[in-house]
Amino acid sequence: MTAVIDGGDRADARRNRAKVLSAAGAAFAEHGLDVPLGDIARRAGVGTGTVYRHFPSKQALLEAVHAQHLNDLIASGERRMARSAPTEAFFGFLLEVVETSQRRGPVCDLVTADPSWPRPVLTAAVQRFRQVLTALLHAAQRAGGVRPGLGPEDVAAFAVGCTAMLAARRDRQAGLALVRLALDGLRPSTSVTEQASFRDGVHRTIGAGCEECGAALAPRPTGRPLRYCGATCRQRARRRRLAD
Amino acid sequence: MTAVIDGGDRADARRNRAKVLSAAGAAFAEHGLDVPLGDIARRAGVGTGTVYRHFPSKQALLEAVHAQHLNDLIASGERRMARSAPTEAFFGFLLEVVETSQRRGPVCDLVTADPSWPRPVLTAAVQRFRQVLTALLHAAQRAGGVRPGLGPEDVAAFAVGCTAMLAARRDRQAGLALVRLALDGLRPSTSVTEQASFRDGVHRTIGAGCEECGAALAPRPTGRPLRYCGATCRQRARRRRLAD
Amino acid sequence: MTAVIDGGDRADARRNRAKVLSAAGAAFAEHGLDVPLGDIARRAGVGTGTVYRHFPSKQALLEAVHAQHLNDLIASGERRMARSAPTEAFFGFLLEVVETSQRRGPVCDLVTADPSWPRPVLTAAVQRFRQVLTALLHAAQRAGGVRPGLGPEDVAAFAVGCTAMLAARRDRQAGLALVRLALDGLRPSTSVTEQASFRDGVHRTIGAGCEECGAALAPRPTGRPLRYCGATCRQRARRRRLAD
Amino acid sequence: MTAVIDGGDRADARRNRAKVLSAAGAAFAEHGLDVPLGDIARRAGVGTGTVYRHFPSKQALLEAVHAQHLNDLIASGERRMARSAPTEAFFGFLLEVVETSQRRGPVCDLVTADPSWPRPVLTAAVQRFRQVLTALLHAAQRAGGVRPGLGPEDVAAFAVGCTAMLAARRDRQAGLALVRLALDGLRPSTSVTEQASFRDGVHRTIGAGCEECGAALAPRPTGRPLRYCGATCRQRARRRRLAD
């Protein structure tokens, strides 16, 4: 199994494999999936034959790129899970997914299980990614930071959409701000919000939920925004932070 | 004016042009921009030459599809403006944009003014579309139903993202629910932090979020940019840095 | 037979046929044989269908153009034969052939009997053209103005070559001067010339032959060049001139 | 430098490049510039992709053929310059140019500087060819074997014309004889009239010939241009005008 990932015994072969993978990742991210394989090879400083020695097809190369990306994200997700509060971990993770996808094709499409995607090499990574995503999601939901009722497919679709949103906005900073707004849609909203959001013309107070339990927060006209619904939740959050 | 859309005098030619346009719209929507032109022709029940008689290139055909789509949306938007309350009109319009775009390439990319897009045929439609979008947006903002500070580019990017989101979710109903959640991100919230970054109609440069929790940062007119949303996050980040 | 040439009974049909023929002649002359048939039709102000009504194929149209050209040349050649001295008639004719051919494909190729040329419609015109050319040639040869031993194929090839020469020289006036030089190669040369022309370094006196009998002309260091070898030939030429 | 011609390191690639070049040269020569690229590939015994590997477009292939031809001619011309007497060198060179051009498109058109020809690859070869041609021409002119007043453009146009002439004559031997006759037009003649128009190395604007007999007209530095070569022709023309 490591052989498949490493590309064989010889050191130079392993190095070449890594070069190709990295070049492919960059090329797909920059120019999209239509980038010619020859360009990738040139970028990696190898011949096309070498690319084919390591990856049996362009599709396979793309999948390897995705697998690597997924593995990186999995590691990052696990780190976040260990170190951050659930809600922060979840949203930080999602933001990272969005920011690192670029034009390489939405990683999360893999999670949404589009059957047109052959995933022989990917299955393992995808499953693990889905597990991490699910764990992060459930933790955040238990913490009240994410709406209950959403499943991993929903989150994946959200990530896909936010990736496209980021790519569509020329100004990356502005794009990130938009993504944050969109991701806020995953946060629980008070019943007031729900009702208000489809009514018109009145400027109602809608706050994000408590970061620990998701409960509605009393609006404050000014000053530092509330993060927790009360002392209990603030305590609980603090305990968790110290725990890692 | 209709001549441009109708494609000439003869009834059969007009019919064929319409068939081609419709087939192209469906084909692009289903299979993306890489669908072979021959497939479109077959789908329309005509020869490839007929496609080329009506549209001088594949690019032109794609633009015509977009133009038609835009024109439909423009008409719909104007109707909504006349008949509905501003906020409902705005969100209804956006939802329609998202629902009708599918894989045919992000209609709204046209609005985000990507210069790599040649728009000879489109310029008029795009401008009109942008006008309608802007009018709907401003009306909704005046009515307090949409965050101030957002511009048409932001809304277009949102639409692009939501289109991708919808396409990513296999279950269309679930996808639409997600889109609604995301679009709610455009509504105003009373979170003081957030309000700071989008105040009174001026589209400020939105800084990156807090490095620790991702929350929006209040813009500072001068001086060193903010890294954290507050002391808590700064403290936490410091602790983490010391930890490794 | 006139029906074939005239294009039918109706006056407008005849007019259309003429328009197409003229447009085709101009288009072939300007842009060569690769000019699209649609361009010719547009130029003629008719539809492509109308072109096909009068000429069953592009090839046939080209042949009709050639036939018309040939017929014009035939008439001109006969006029010249009647009115001018043989040598003048011959060279004037040749120059006209060259000047009127342009890029429409060398008319004289038809005479050189290239078998790749289908000539169903042309046979008659080509044969008549060849007859006129031959008559002019023989008369000029009898008059001593053209080298004996040359046949109509040679002359036709000369015309083809001079047409290309004229087209190659951007400056048309300079091109015509070159053509005259080349055509002079058809005139008889004294034995001195023949010997001299392949020897090197000495500037020998080579004059054109007598216009009536082709005999060598005594070189004159200055003044008006000699046209005739003597009084006899000058008389003979004068008589012929008065005869028409 | 040879790399450009050889096409790389590998022996088989070099061989293939040569095969393609040679096949293209033959195909263009035989069937003209419209020969399909697939035919060339088949003729060379390779796939179309191989042709495109060595030459990025059909145009480029054609230019490479021309460049090779030009380079061969350049070498030959330099050899002739070194070994033969000037006039023989010049005419021998010209004959070689004519004999080797066939239908592959007039090599010398390149010299006549038609701006519609893109010459990226060719520029160097064309310039060198023009230099050789000019050197040969001037040497022959100094030796008195070629009319003064002719420039390289004239000679190139002559070559183009003679190439067409040779192609037009089915019997190649007869064609070559014709070409020799035509080329003799470049030799000096003592006809005083002609001398006037091409004197001492300056390439004067050559006016149209006499309207009556076509003879060359002595250039006039100023004033109304000449129409007739003399009083006789003017008289004759007048008589004709009165006749109709």
Add this chain to the structure above:
DNA sequence: TATGAATGAGTCTTCATTCAT
């Protein structure tokens, strides 16, 4: 009958994949 729309075979060109060096 005139028109010009429809047709589809044929051309150039690209690029994923295979294979000789």
Add this chain to the structure above:
DNA sequence: CATGAATGAAGACTCATTCAT
């Protein structure tokens, strides 16, 4: 094993010719 040359299927586009209006 690495290289990059060779391959050929596939796609965009043109235009001579046919056919419906």
